[in-house]
Amino acid sequence: MFSYTFQWKQAFAKLPLMLDGALVTVEIALLSMALGIVLAVALTGFRLSGNRFLVAVTAAWVEVARNTPALFQIYMAHFGIASFGVHLSPYVSLLIGITFNNAGYLSENFRGALKAIPDTQARAARSLGMSAVQAFGYVVLPQMLRIAFLPITNQMVWAILMTSLGVTVGMNFDLYGVTQDLNALTFRTFELFALAAVIFYVITKIIQIGARLIANRLFRY
Amino acid sequence: MKTLITAALLLVSASAAQADKLDDIISSGTLRCAVVLDFPPMGFRDADNNPQGFDVDYCNDLAAALGVTAEIVETPFPERIPALMSGRVDVGVASTSDTLERAKTVGFSVPYFAFEMAVTANEKSGITSYETMKGKVVGAVAGTYEAIALEEQVKAWGEGEFRPYQTQADVFLALSQGQLDGTVSTSTVAQANVKSGSYPGIAVVGKAPFDTDYVALFTNREEYGLINYLNLFVNQQVRTGRYEELYAKWIGGDVPSLVVPNTYR
Numbered sequence: 437m438f439s440y441t442f443q444w445k446q447a448f449a450k451l452p453l454m455l456d457g458a459l460v461t462v463e464i465a466l467l468s469m470a471l472g473i474v475l476a477v478a479l480t481g482f483r484l485s486g487n488r489f490l491v492a493v494t495a496a497w498v499e500v501a502r503n504t505p506a507l508f509q510i511y512m513a514h515f516g517i518a519s520f521g522v523h524l525s526p527y528v529s530l531l532i533g534i535t536f537n538n539a540g541y542l543s544e545n546f547r548g549a550l551k552a553i554p555d556t557q558a559r560a561a562r563s564l565g566m567s568a569v570q571a572f573g574y575v576v577l578p579q580m581l582r583i584a585f586l587p588i589t590n591q592m593v594w595a596i597l598m599t600s601l602g603v604t605v606g607m608n609f610d611l612y613g614v615t616q617d618l619n620a621l622t623f624r625t626f627e628l629f630a631l632a633a634v635i636f637y638v639i640t641k642i643i644q645i646g647a648r649l650i651a652n653r654l655f656r657y
Numbered sequence: 658m659k660t661l662i663t664a665a666l667l668l669v670s671a672s673a674a675q676a677d678k679l680d681d682i683i684s685s686g687t688l689r690c691a692v693v694l695d696f697p698p699m700g701f702r703d704a705d706n707n708p709q710g711f712d713v714d715y716c717n718d719l720a721a722a723l724g725v726t727a728e729i730v731e732t733p734f735p736e737r738i739p740a741l742m743s744g745r746v747d748v749g750v751a752s753t754s755d756t757l758e759r760a761k762t763v764g765f766s767v768p769y770f771a772f773e774m775a776v777t778a779n780e781k782s783g784i785t786s787y788e789t790m791k792g793k794v795v796g797a798v799a800g801t802y803e804a805i806a807l808e809e810q811v812k813a814w815g816e817g818e819f820r821p822y823q824t825q826a827d828v829f830l831a832l833s834q835g836q837l838d839g840t841v842s843t844s845t846v847a848q849a850n851v852k853s854g855s856y857p858g859i860a861v862v863g864k865a866p867f868d869t870d871y872v873a874l875f876t877n878r879e880e881y882g883l884i885n886y887l888n889l890f891v892n893q894q895v896r897t898g899r900y901e902e903l904y905a906k907w908i909g910g911d912v913p914s915l916v917v918p919n920t921y922r
């Protein structure tokens with residue numbers, strides 16, 4: 437039994453507010469990916485360094501990021517950190533939570549990508565007179581990012597969707613937060629969340645198609 | 658014999674075609690109420706995890722009046738409408754403010770309870786009244802009357818920040834941690850949480866000058882038979898003194914009037 441009269445007009449009137457929210461969602465996802473990639477490269481470097489402490493840091497980070505719910509990570513970034521007296525805004529908490537998650541997943545992607553690059557390449561670069569850092573930066577890293585490109589876009593889609601968890605830490609101006617606020621005001625639950633779902637779908641689809649076009653252009657052999 | 662069976666069948670099908678929600682509840686023998694169990698003292702779980710509170714008792718009374726068994730369906734604030742529309746519950750006994758905007762979507766009874774709003778603040782925040790919340794970080798439970806009003810107030814002040822959290826517990830946790838400087842909640846909820854001792858460093862500092870928050874029972878908008886019954890039930894609860902009794906049991910103090918002066922209902 438489902439007795440409900442859909443009132444799309446009421447929901448469509450709120451579309452501009454939701455699109456503003458969608459911009460914030462995209463912004464958080466982009467920032468968290470940029471930070472996440474940098475951190476993931478660092479974590480991958482840590483793992484390769486052989487330093488026992490750095491390897492342990494990476495291992496712990498990856499384990500927690502991949503084996504606990506993103507909701508938990510974001511919640512801890514807000515209420516967990518706050519119990520040490522550090523107060524972060526919902527925006528920053530959400531960004532930290534998603535970045536943490538991104539870095540954990542991406543560093544595993546990068547590790548896999550590195551394994552796909554033959555050791556001989558780095559050795560060949562070294563024999564040409566490059567330093568270890570140069571060999572990594574000029575020879576290994578570009579290839580690693582190329583192999584990991586599609587996994588990175590997957591993570592970007594995941595980051596977009598994870599922003600919806602921000603409501604648990606008081607976020608109210610991203611797409612999901614705006615939708616929930618409007619829902620409380622109007623009780624037009626189904627229309628508003630259907631609209632939000634379509635917007636999420638369109639954003640992620642644009643990312644996927646865009647990534648494919650970029651990949652086709654950049655990675656032609 | 659044959660005509661008798663045909664007549665009986667006709668009768669059954671005719672009554673089935675006309676059965677409304679009130680009939681469905683009576684014939685199913687169960688009244689399923691959406692109750693928010695994160696909202697003491699209106700709804701919460703006791704040490705044995707059993708639902709307790711004003712709303713829980715109110716649902717039980719309603720079921721008893723209908724002659725059916727009550728089933729409490731725990732429903733967080735944002736999920737009240739999906740629960741009703743998907744047919745998981747029959748009636749919302751969920752401290753739901755009867756705004757005109759919402760009445761476009763669901764059908765409300767007359768008010769069964771009235772809240773006054775109180776300001777609770779972190780003791781270090783410097784908030785001593787509603788007005789001193791200006792420019793501070795304030796929050797409330799997403800989707801509630803006070804959250805909507807407070808968010809509008811922050812916008813009107815043009816400074817400070819508003820944060821909606823998902824549960825009342827998260828609001829008081831954030832307040833106790835100092836993530837929030839102040840919150841507006843129903844005075845009953847504020848007192849219950851401050852008294853509980855789970856959230857150190859917070860205190861009720863005054864009243865919020867919002868209009869009285871009348872809350873009503875709700876069901877599907879077109880279920881006039883049921884809404885009619887709910888209206889009479891609310892009236893009877895007051896008339897028989899049960900409302901006063903429940904108020905004394907769960908809240909205590911002066912019983913708020915459910916009648917708006919100078920109006921029809």
